[in-house]
Amino acid sequence: MLKKEFENEVLKILIPVRCFSCGTLIGDKFEVFSKRVEEGEKPDKVLDDLQVKRWCCRRMIISHIDLIDEFLPFT
Numbered sequence: 001m002l003k004k005e006f007e008n009e010v011l012k013i014l015i016p017v018r019c020f021s022c023g024t025l026i027g028d029k030f031e032v033f034s035k036r037v038e039e040g041e042k043p044d045k046v047l048d049d050l051q052v053k054r055w056c057c058r059r060m061i062i063s064h065i066d067l068i069d070e071f072l073p074f075t
């Protein structure tokens, strides 16, 4: 039970909280982004909806790869 909760927390914090270049908060937007893209929406429209307008911030979300499942067996 405890381990499960801890894993969920790791999943949430894996994307950097702020954009490396401009410092805009983006950590809260990745979950919504990936959920909506999985449901079939176009990534560029989702980013526009989430008010992620700058290139630097968009690349943070688009280029993020969730590797937590690859790492978990080694913790």
Ligand SMILES: [Zn+2]
Pocket: 019, 020, 021, 022, 023, 024, 054, 055, 056, 057, 058
């Ligand atoms: Zn940025």
